[in-house]
Amino acid sequence: MSASSASAASASAVNASLRLRDETFDTTALGAYNLYLLASPTRLQLAVADVERNKFVALEEHPLPTGGLPALAAQHDCLGQRGWNAVRLAITGRAFTLLPAPLFRAGDEEATLRLHHFLTPFETVRHTAHPGLELVNVFAADAALASWLSTTHGASGRLLHHTSALLAGLVHQRGAASPRRLYLNPGPQELTLVVLGQSLEYCNVFPCSTAEDVVYYTILVMQELGLNPDEDEVTVWGELTPDSAIFSLLRTYVRQVRFGPRPGNVQYSYRLNDVFEYRYFDLFSLHFA
Structure with a gap:
């Protein structure tokens, strides 16, 4: 590892409020992994899944510094690196609406969202389809964040609203x-x-x-x-x-209140055993979104 890489890894470890990594996770072979991100205004949750083994091999949580996710990525050892098999970034927030798929028309996203949310100059509007539910999720996203995802990860990057991840996990979980x-x-x-x-x-x-x-x-x-x-x-x-x-x-x-389990039909590294199973469900559910 070079001095600069060691410095970045050290900074990442210092800034993380949670950092669990399986020893098999190889940051020099990112094409073997999917990167899942869940961003709120103040923090980022991160998970990595080994594609071939269908197994989560990393789980991290970081407070966002001034400058947000792009600033954190500049300090992180692999968050801002290109070459992942796939990158899915989900954002939290209340600026979203779900439409029956037959009623959705491409190009009408902003007008649809305007029924309860007016875009600011710093926002862009996106949509995600849910074929299993025959729904389309129209949502507002921070324009700088969307630009970072596109510039950094290109065609492998996909932006979603966190409700899309949650719904994908629920549909996958239920019989x-x-x-x-x-x-x-x-x-x-x-x-x-x-x-x-x-x-x-x-x-x-x-x-x-x-x-x-x-x-x-x-x-x-x-x-x-x-x-x-x-x-x-x-x-x-x-x-x-x-x-x-x-x-x-x-x-x-x-x-009749109970905690839910993690998404099934995927493996989890033993490193994640110390984390409550009902935590990070929407993050892990990006695997199925």
Whole structure:
């Protein structure tokens, strides 16, 4: 390893709040791996999957410095390197809308999104198709971030909204005869709620800063969609622990609450064993998006 590479790796390790890597992960052979990224305004989650072995071999979490993801990539040993088999970058945020695929027309993205979000001069609009659900996700993205992805990773890079990753993971996880169910995914200052039956019935992202916010929106959606807090099961992934205030309060008002597992049909390095299995579900679900 060169002095500059060693310096970059050292900086990456110092800045990471989580850095787990399997010893088989070879940063000199990036073409053997897919890179999955989940970006919020303040941090980046990163996962690497070995394509041939269908196995996650790295998981990292980094606070974003001034300058955001491009600035972090400049310090990281492989984030900004070209040559990955595929790169998928999902962004958080409430500026998205889901349309039935037959109603979507290319070129109408901005007009569609304008029904509840006006683009700023620093944003661009993108869309992602969900063939399994016959939906199209139209969303706003930071223009500089989209430009970085295109410039750095070219045709191998794909930009998505994090709800697309979450939905892909849920569809992959559920069987054909799965019951109608509510899914929660708390994140940084946000809560994503999804109701899936034979088709997608509901998907929205709410601003949340307290455990009470999470419970309020959960009960609100259950009431609106005719779900029973005493009987219907609620599955939770995301940013909480079994002894957290959120989970404790949820169990007070919703009787059948359980944590969800990681996406199946893919392997995980033993290095990830110390991470709760319900964490990073939307990040890992980029494998199926």
